[in-house]
Amino acid sequence: DAGVTQSPTHLIKTRGQQVTLRCSPKSGHDTVSWYQQALGQGPQFIFQYYEEEERQRGNFPDRFSGHQFPNYSSELNVNALLLGDSALYLCASSLGLAGSNEQFFGPGTRLTVL
């Protein structure tokens, strides 16, 4: 049973460019969340998708957008990249929106903005 998978593993972009990161949830899971983790910090919540809709959003600008597909996979898009967007981007999946449901994290995508 595959866990949460993310692609690509690493990515290097320059300021002003746009990037798309992808996530496939754990089999059977229908909820996907995205987190940004800067070096030495804990993950920060970006947003969460359920039934192809954004259900919650953290304190991130509109440059960060996402999408969930009918097969529950998800994309994170970041426009007009800034140096400060360099981070590990984590995807987590769960079954439903209840806080009691364990969230499973993927290995992350390391984004470097030059």
Added chain:
Amino acid sequence: LAKTTQPISMDSYEGQEVNITCSHNNIATNDYITWYQQFPSQGPRFIIQGYKTKVTNEVASLFIPADRKSSTLSLPRVSLSDTAVYYCLVVLYSGGGGNKLTFGTGTQLKVEL
């Protein structure tokens, strides 16, 4: 959600029991306490979750006093492979509004020989 406070770092030796305490003074009635473990360049991994008293699974125990204003994660007989960052989180148990996780900076546990 309640803010959590935990030590920045802890050191231990192989075979010892490690207890990491987290304070969450403003925890609400419907909040649960959850702990995650994270190794470098990997996503966090769920360890244990509880509401009150004691919860035990195959890797850890979680002790929560009656007032629920703090909790203690107990790792029995740690090994080098337990070196990681441990996060204490307060999570809203139910509701359809979403279940975002709010991470602090965690506790860096270093286990030595």
